[in-house]
Amino acid sequence: MSTAAHDTTHGHGHDDHAHDHKPYGIMRWVGSTNHKDIGTMYLWFSFTMFLVGGVMALIIRAELFQPGLQIVQPEFFNSMTTYHGLIMVFGAIMPAFVGFANWLIPMQIGAPDMAFPRMNNLSFWLLPPAALLLIAAQFAPGGGAGVGWTMYAPLTTQAGPAMDLTIFAVHILGISSIMGSINIITTILNMRAPGMTLMKMPLFCWTWLITAYLLVASMPVLAGAVTMTLTDRHFGTNFFNAAGGGDPVLYQHIFWFFGHPEVYIIAIPAFGVVSQIIPAFSRKPLFGYASMVYATASIAILSFLVWAHHMYTVGMPVETQLYFMYATTLIAIPTGVKVFNWVATMWKGSLTFETPMLFAIGFLFLFTLGGFTGLVLSIVPVDVQLHDTYYVVAHFHYVMVAGALFSAFGGIYFWLPKWTGKMYDETLGKWHFWLSLIFFNVTFFVQHFLGLAGMPRRIPDYSLQFAEFNAISTIGAFGFGFSQLLFLYIVVKCIRSGKPAEQRQWDGADSLEWTHLPSPAPYHSFATPPVVK
Amino acid sequence: MRNKLAKIFASLSNAALAMLLMVPAFAFAEYKLNLQTPNTALGQTIYDLHTLVTWVCVVIFVVVFSEMFYAIYKHRKSVGHPAANFHEHFWVEVAWTILPTLILIAIAVPATKALIQMRDTSEPDMTIKVTGHQWMWGYDYLQGEGEGISFVARLSTPRAQIQGREPKGPNYLLETDNHVVVPTGKKVRVLVTAADVIHAWYVPALAVKQDAIPGFIRDTWFKAKAPGIYRGQCAELCGRDHGFMPIVVEVMTPTDYSAWVAKQKAGMKRPEAVAAAADKAWTLDELKAQGDKVYAANCVACHQATGAGAPPAFPPLTGSKLAVGAKSGAIDMVLNGKPGTAMAPFKHLSDADIAGVLTYIRNNWANKTGDMVTPAEVKAARGGGAPVAAPAAAPAAAAPAAALPASVYYDTGKAVVTDDSKKTLDDVIAQLKANANTKVEITGYTDKTGNLAQNMDLAKDRAVGVRDALIAAGVAKDRINMKPPATVEAGGDPRQARRVDIKPGA
Known part of the structure; x- marks a missing residue:
């Protein structure tokens, strides 16, 4: 934060960092304990999964282009919706932000690496086997489990062996997340440079500290829920079987006790990234830093108290519904504070609109829209009309795609110069933004109308009054999908032949990685901690 | 696998082509932008509540983002705007915490009223139990006029329409063989449950959606205003044909409803x-x-x-x-x-x-x-x-119930039926005579000791012997199905290796 600018301007040939001893070949990656290498692996893994999940999304949208069953059979369609969700949430978005955390937290707090480098390696290398299990599930007898990413019992009891592969994958992903979180918490609490008090940390570090606590508290709950499903399937328990004294709704309570914090596990690091980008391009300090920290913490705490708003239609006592409705609407207050703070940061700044800033503004605009539909959905009587319709699909894609994904894109463009020492192609970056923005809205805005008119989600075929908007949505989805290949091209082009980047590529960026480290950041940084005034 | 992928790619490229051709058609399409027109008073309340909340959101959205776009327009570096350095303002921050709280309270008041009304299922005029099945709905009229009526409603759209072999009808996927019929102006309590997995009973125009949970009964209600046909669908993923279990509610005037009930009752008495x-x-x-x-x-x-x-x-x-x-x-x-x-x-x-x-x-x-x-x-x-x-079934009850399956045992190396086995065979014949439809499968067994070919021949001879005995006793030849001889593993009861099994079969 408020540190004196380091007088080094060019990374290349900087004597202190000229002798990076990095291992070469495949073992550099397999055995890596370096936070930057592991961060890179997280990011590439997440992009690969993003493409896999994206292909699934396009299969879904292609089938929904017209009424009737044209391309896939219903069971395969169900499998696609299930694994699209699981892969995007656990394989693409979450690892992307863990990748950011790995790269940035040590650099932003002036630490040499993560607290537990070997555990860091293991947290990453658990991901590929889990992803393989999810993909292998498609080829299990009977095909993938078409149960939805929420895996509601007792449908899961009926599913084939793919369900067991999926459950095991979720277990592995959970272990990976918990280890990653322990690492992040320990690093932030113990390894800050002298003078880097908690309230001086860049907001990105704060958001990850809070997110890591959410993960540690909620992932075991998910592991419990899927383990109960597993024992119901194979070992004669009846947790979710009413005939045996269980309750199918119990699964939903447990799942959403994890699931709602999960929403914020995805959103909060995205808030962090945006809170770095907006001040940098406004050339003005973040407005209301302290209130940002408190708002984030409030959102995190509230996230454990509102889970049943995903289940308004299961039939709860009216008093319970009232409680969950009031508690849920409360989240609008800290979220509103954050949005106001970001806008106030831009107010009377000296704004420029490079690609990271465009994605941050896109995030701000569309995430807020997703937040407002969330407020609409929090009102029980209205939700009863909209629950399990495309309105909900539109809502959470505004939050997850235009929210988290746009923030991740913005973050990648923002830090790519620091990571690679090279600049991406600004013109192409802007193309990527505008194509993504337009096609995203073409895909998902019309889904609000589908939901309002009563189209249920997770159906492979629909009645004729939904035809037009579905066709539009499919066109948007294909446009959005192909636009992401442009992103891949931009990143590869940057790595291969980008122009050299400055140490402080963005003049408004003031965290330690910009002020103290050259571009590209050396393999080992802050072996001696900087002094933060 | 390859073929399947090729098929998917081919279909995708077809879809892409179709997309281009479809574009001009949009101009003529009818776009539905809002909730379905409600047909209940509560539905109208919810409709208005949704409108209210949406407008509140729109107004806040416009206010906040017009500030942002103003800043984007005026406070940009390219027009030479210098950056200010403020980063907090106590009263502004207090204001934008308190103001949203007040707005939320203002929304919560009508929302609470609507919710309490929505959940009040007391004093219904009639009660219908709805049971979700994979993939159809069962209806039982439990109380009120029409009590005792019970039927199942399934999708009636022909599969040919779904698979694109026939043009799609106007109510494609929203039509069922039986309609749930209810009268106007009567409070209908709906008990919802399921037989297998979770479903959800969802009729948008009646403002009703209730999950159907196996093993539990939940309830909801509606009071329809105007006669007509109202269509909905299952809203909770319930497996393969989740998209193919619609709900059709037909609302009639009380007079028409009484006539419908009378007709149903008559049908029940004299089917x-x-x-x-x-x-x-x-x-x-x-x-x-x-x-x-x-x-x-x-x-x-x-x-x-x-x-x-x-x-x-x-x-x-x-x-x-x-x-x-x-x-x-x-x-x-x-x-x-x-x-x-x-x-x-x-x-x-x-x-x-x-x-x-x-x-x-x-x-x-x-x-x-x-x-x-x-x-x-x-x-x-x-x-x-x-x-x-x-008539043949009557003696069946008297016949030895456990005659089939039966095993006929032989002496080592012999294909002659022993006296013990003859009794078994007689029981089988008695049962077969009593049940003219029963068929049998005959399998000869041997083990792996000694000459396998010889053993197999012996097993076959014994099985043929049993078949001939049955035919001789008058069992039709086409009721007997000869199976290839089988071997048993060594080490078990040696008798098992010299037996012929007679099993009920195809």
């Missing part, structure tokens, strides 16, 4: 058509033809048109031991289902329908039993009185 169907002397081909229709309406979604099912959740019927085995097992499966699986009870179908579908299943694909299941047999299995059309 003439049903009785006639049961008493009719069916031929195998007639039953198969009937079964074909029943199969297409009830079974095809899980067990597939090919009978191959979708294992493991939906087992194949073709080549299934249960399907072609003893009729009683097959009838029991269809009547009562298999608890804990997707196989629902189909008791609600008529005897003739069940007999037809079983005959169809037992004589279709790879299944060739050549026999038929008669409506009378189904009726008997229901425990609904003495069997009428199967």
Whole structure:
């Protein structure tokens, strides 16, 4: 934060960092304990999964282009919706932000690496086997489990062996997340440079500290829920079987006790990234830093108290519904504070609109829209009309795609110069933004109308009054999908032949990685901690 | 795999082409932008509440983002705006915390009122129980006018429309064989439950959505204003045909409703058509033809048109031991289902329908039993009185129940029936005579000691001996199915290696 600018301007040939001893070949990656290498692996893994999940999304949208069953059979369609969700949430978005955390937290707090480098390696290398299990599930007898990413019992009891592969994958992903979180918490609490008090940390570090606590508290709950499903399937328990004294709704309570914090596990690091980008391009300090920290913490705490708003239609006592409705609407207050703070940061700044800033503004605009539909959905009587319709699909894609994904894109463009020492192609970056923005809205805005008119989600075929908007949505989805290949091209082009980047590529960026480290950041940084005034 | 991928790619490119061709068509399409027009007072309340909340959001959105766009326009570096350095303002921050709180409270008041009204299911004029099945809805009128009416409603859109072999009708996927009929102006309490997995009963125009949870009953209610037909769908993912279990509610004036109830009751008292169907002397081909229709309406979604099912959740019927085995097992499966699986009870179908579908299943694909299941047999299995059309079934009860399966044992190296075994054989013959439809499979056994070819010949000779004994006793040759000789593992009871098994079979 408020540190004196380091007088080094060019990374290349900087004597202190000229002798990076990095291992070469495949073992550099397999055995890596370096936070930057592991961060890179997280990011590439997440992009690969993003493409896999994206292909699934396009299969879904292609089938929904017209009424009737044209391309896939219903069971395969169900499998696609299930694994699209699981892969995007656990394989693409979450690892992307863990990748950011790995790269940035040590650099932003002036630490040499993560607290537990070997555990860091293991947290990453658990991901590929889990992803393989999810993909292998498609080829299990009977095909993938078409149960939805929420895996509601007792449908899961009926599913084939793919369900067991999926459950095991979720277990592995959970272990990976918990280890990653322990690492992040320990690093932030113990390894800050002298003078880097908690309230001086860049907001990105704060958001990850809070997110890591959410993960540690909620992932075991998910592991419990899927383990109960597993024992119901194979070992004669009846947790979710009413005939045996269980309750199918119990699964939903447990799942959403994890699931709602999960929403914020995805959103909060995205808030962090945006809170770095907006001040940098406004050339003005973040407005209301302290209130940002408190708002984030409030959102995190509230996230454990509102889970049943995903289940308004299961039939709860009216008093319970009232409680969950009031508690849920409360989240609008800290979220509103954050949005106001970001806008106030831009107010009377000296704004420029490079690609990271465009994605941050896109995030701000569309995430807020997703937040407002969330407020609409929090009102029980209205939700009863909209629950399990495309309105909900539109809502959470505004939050997850235009929210988290746009923030991740913005973050990648923002830090790519620091990571690679090279600049991406600004013109192409802007193309990527505008194509993504337009096609995203073409895909998902019309889904609000589908939901309002009563189209249920997770159906492979629909009645004729939904035809037009579905066709539009499919066109948007294909446009959005192909636009992401442009992103891949931009990143590869940057790595291969980008122009050299400055140490402080963005003049408004003031965290330690910009002020103290050259571009590209050396393999080992802050072996001696900087002094933060 | 390769083929499948190629097929998907081909379809995707077709879809891309179709997309381009479709674009001009949008201009003529009718776009529905809001909630369906409500047909209940509560629905209207919810509609208005949604409008209110949406407008509040729109206003806040416009205010906040006009500030942002103003800043984007005016406070940019390219127009030379210098950056200010403020980063907090106590009163502004207090204001934008308090103001949203007040707005939320203002919304919460009407929301609370609507919610309390929505959940008040007390003092209904009539009660209907809805049961979600994979993939159809069962309806039981429990209380009020129409009490006792009970039926099942299934998707009535032909599969040819779904697969694009026929043009799609106006109510594509939103039509059922039976409608839920209710009167206007009456508070209808709906009890919702499910038989297998979670479903959700959702009719947008009546502002009703309630999850159907197996093992639990939840309730909701509506009071329809105007007569008409209101369509909805299952809203909770319930497996393969989640998208194919619509709900059609037909709202009638009270007079029309009474007439409908009277008609239903009359139909229940004198199910003439049903009785006639049961008493009719069916031929195998007639039953198969009937079964074909029943199969297409009830079974095809899980067990597939090919009978191959979708294992493991939906087992194949073709080549299934249960399907072609003893009729009683097959009838029991269809009547009562298999608890804990997707196989629902189909008791609600008529005897003739069940007999037809079983005959169809037992004589279709790879299944060739050549026999038929008669409506009378189904009726008997229901425990609904003495069997009428199967006189042969009466002595069946008296015949030794456990005669089949039977094992006939031989002395080492011999193919002559012993005295002990002769009694077993007599019991089998008695049972076969009593049940003219029962067929048997005959298998000779041997072990792996000594010369295998010789052993096999001996096993075959013994099996042929049993067959000849049956034929000599008057059992028709086509009721006997000879199986290839089999070997048993060494180390067990040596008698097992010199036996012939007679099992009920195809």
